[in-house]
Amino acid sequence: MATFRIKRFNPEKQPEPYFEEFNLDIADGATLLDCMNEIKWTLDGSLTYRMSCRSAICGSCAVKANGHALLACQRQGEHLLDNDDTITLEPLGNMKPIKDLVVDFTPFWDKINKVKPYLEPKDEAPAKERHQSQEEFRIIDDASTCIMCGACYSDCNTLEVDDNFLGPAALAKAQRFVGDSRDSKTLQRVQDLSEPGGIWDCTHCGECVERCPKPARPFDRIKEIMTVALENGVHNNNGARHALSFTNSVKRSGNLNENRIPVESMGFFNIPGLLSLIPIGLRMLLKGKVPPVIHHSIDEVDDVKRIFKELDQ
Structure with missing residues (x-):
């Protein structure tokens, strides 16, 4: 007998959410969605959730199970049981519950x-379809698999603290068109996506990749947009400057110059930004965390430079 601990919320009856427990025998091979249906159909018809295809195609049934977003139709119930034979279900995160x-x-x-x-095409519509080579399509193939389930959005750490962040799903969708060989707005797109709330606000935690039920892998798509932005000279922002400073530091000395990177990331002529670093620097000084003033290269720096040279060729 398994216990389903489900977060309930009905603003018409109770202003605050609460947990309610249901006991259920999980049938062999039953998905989490099967279990939810069984609870609704036999124990409490008021339990409310979304579902449709039951085949991991529509994305409707995404919920949080034991703290992580997933598709309820894609995971077997017995595989989600914790040590107490309990499954905790909650609504997706970073969005307001309705019921x-x-x-x-x-x-x-x-x-x-x-x-x-x-798509914002480069030319007038042809008599037939616009063609792409297989190589051109592979650039956007993974992003095209996104089913808009919201699992990545739910568990995005940046969105928890910054509502302005576009989020992994939107940025993965953006890469679908940034990388499209038929699109005419690549430069404008990466410029817009490099603004605050865009690609450079991603924390690189990879949680979106862990939660994505498809090959979309949002963080990988975000990195691809970053690459296109840098290749197109879109450098006038903290994120791009940080990436370039990080790379150049390793290229020059084989390790990070932690005194130089913050200044270069902020921008030498960004006086307010540079002044904002002073309190952080003072706290580091008081805690004994200030890096050495004189930065030294590693002994194998020539090997590092050789690697960069080969990559540049």
Whole structure:
């Protein structure tokens, strides 16, 4: 007998969410969605959640199970049991609950729309379709597999502290068009995506990749946009300057010059930004965390330079 600890919320009856427990025998091979249906159909018909295809295609049934977002139809219930034979279900994170496990996707869709998720072609429509080579399509193939389930958005650490961040789903969708050989707005897209709230606000934690039920791998798509931005000379922002400073530091000495990188990342002529580093520097000084003033190269720096030279060729 398994215990399902489900977070309930009905603003018409109770202003605050609460947990309710249901006991259920999990049938062999039953998915989490099967279990949720069994609870709804036999124990409490008021339990509310989204579902549709039951085949990990529509993305409707995404919920949090034991603290992590997943598709309820894609995971077997018995595989989610903790040591106490309990499964804790909650609505997706970073979105407001409407009722029980149903959340308001409005901010999610607003951010998808913000990245202009449509082709802006280079020329007039041809008599037939626009062609792409297999190599050109492979660049956008993975991003095209996103089913908009919201699992990555739910567990994004940046979104928990910054509502302005576009989020992994929107940025993965953006890469679908940044990388499209038929699109005419590549430069404009990466410029827009390099603004605050865009690609450089990603914390590189990789949580979105862990939660994505498809090969979309949002963080990988974000890195691809970063690469395109740098290749197109979109450097006038802290994130790009940090990436370039980080790379150049390793290229010059084989390790990081931790005194130089913050200054270069902020920008030499960004006086307010540079002044904002002073309190952090003072706290580091008081804690004995200030890096050595004189930066030394590693003994094998010539090997590092050789690697960079080979990569540049």
